[in-house]
Amino acid sequence: MAGYDIATNPLNRHENLFALTEVVHIASLALSAGMIALVDFSLLGVGWRGESAAKLERSTRLWTIAGLTAMVTSGLALFSTDPARYFYSPTFRVKMALLLAAILWNYTAHRLAMRGQPTQLTAAAGAISLALWASTIFGGLFFAFTPGGY
Amino acid sequence: MSVGDWCLAVRHTEFFTSVRESAILYPTVLALHLTCIAIFGGMILATDLRLLGLAFTKTPLATVIGSMRQWKQAGFVVMVACGVLLAGSKLDQYYVNPYFVAKLLLLCAVGAHGILFRAVYRSPKQADPSLRAKAAGSLSLLLWLGVLACGRWIAYWDAPDAIARLFDQFPPL
Numbered sequence: 001m002a003g004y005d006i007a008t009n010p011l012n013r014h015e016n017l018f019a020l021t022e023v024v025h026i027a028s029l030a031l032s033a034g035m036i037a038l039v040d041f042s043l044l045g046v047g048w049r050g051e052s053a054a055k056l057e058r059s060t061r062l063w064t065i066a067g068l069t070a071m072v073t074s075g076l077a078l079f080s081t082d083p084a085r086y087f088y089s090p091t092f093r094v095k096m097a098l099l100l101a102a103i104l105w106n107y108t109a110h111r112l113a114m115r116g117q118p119t120q121l122t123a124a125a126g127a128i129s130l131a132l133w134a135s136t137i138f139g140g141l142f143f144a145f146t147p148g149g150y
Numbered sequence: 151m152s153v154g155d156w157c158l159a160v161r162h163t164e165f166f167t168s169v170r171e172s173a174i175l176y177p178t179v180l181a182l183h184l185t186c187i188a189i190f191g192g193m194i195l196a197t198d199l200r201l202l203g204l205a206f207t208k209t210p211l212a213t214v215i216g217s218m219r220q221w222k223q224a225g226f227v228v229m230v231a232c233g234v235l236l237a238g239s240k241l242d243q244y245y246v247n248p249y250f251v252a253k254l255l256l257l258c259a260v261g262a263h264g265i266l267f268r269a270v271y272r273s274p275k276q277a278d279p280s281l282r283a284k285a286a287g288s289l290s291l292l293l294w295l296g297v298l299a300c301g302r303w304i305a306y307w308d309a310p311d312a313i314a315r316l317f318d319q320f321p322p323l
Binding site for chain 1: 181205
């Protein structure tokens with residue numbers, strides 16, 4: 001980005017602010033992915049006793065959105081510390097693709113799976129959601145360990 | 151043998167050396183640690199929010215706590231196992247790190263919290279959360295956020311500089 005000097009970014013000037021943003025990023029990940037995982041476990045048939053996946057989804061909806069908003073916002077703040085390094089990293093691009101897939105899956109197939117009776121297909125929807133979120137986290141971690149990462 | 155020597159010996163065992171030097175295993179263990187924080191930490195968060203009366207208010211407290219207990223316990227075991235692998239492979243650096251020590255102390259506090267509020271978790275009331283339940287939820291939330299924050303700050307503590315600053319402040323006689 002022309003005219004943008006990353007050295008002026010407050011997160012690059014104050015190490016503690018960077019670390020705090022990372023803590024917010026991980027805590028909001030726990031809130032969003034954690035709430036989605038509750039629904040996933042329910043779709044897999046190992047959820048809360050007497051609670052349907054649809055009811056759990058309604059109870060977690062606002063918390064999930066709050067978590068996703070905080071996670072994306074803190075993620076953008078971290079991205080702004082060195083956009084070129086993140087943008088050109090293949091591992092980071094994989095992470096972003098997985099994140100996008102996880103969010104899209106959550107609001108499409110995941111929702112559809114909750115409408116009918118539990119079947120092997122609805123269980124698969126839960127398993128795929130869990131796998132997408134875990135892969136996103138793995139992508140983020142492996143980015144830190146690839147050349148051009150941290 | 152001093153604690154420092156022992157930690158160095160642990161770091162240099164064949165097992166922990168192979169964990170540390172593996173280009174795949176070390177980040178995999180770290181990623182698994184974080185995945186457990188996200189999924190099972192999310193369950194702890196859900197329980198705390200229910201104890202505080204902020205979420206799942208239409209679901210009985212006993213259902214929220216009872217349905218997730220085994221998953222949280224399993225997740226905790228995996229999370230700790232990964233933590234041991236990560237800490238052991240760099241134990242000589244970690245044992246002097248104040249954030250690592252604080253993280254361990256906070257995990258002990260989490261254990262004490264479980265004992266102190268055992269009644270809240272073992273026989274939860276069906277009605278609105280009591281003051282004791284709210285105290286249990288908020289304290290758990292604070293402790294786990296503290297564990298998370300200390301865990302992240304471990305990476306930002308620069309041992310040689312910090313020790314150098316200490317020597318500047320208190321020069322050896």
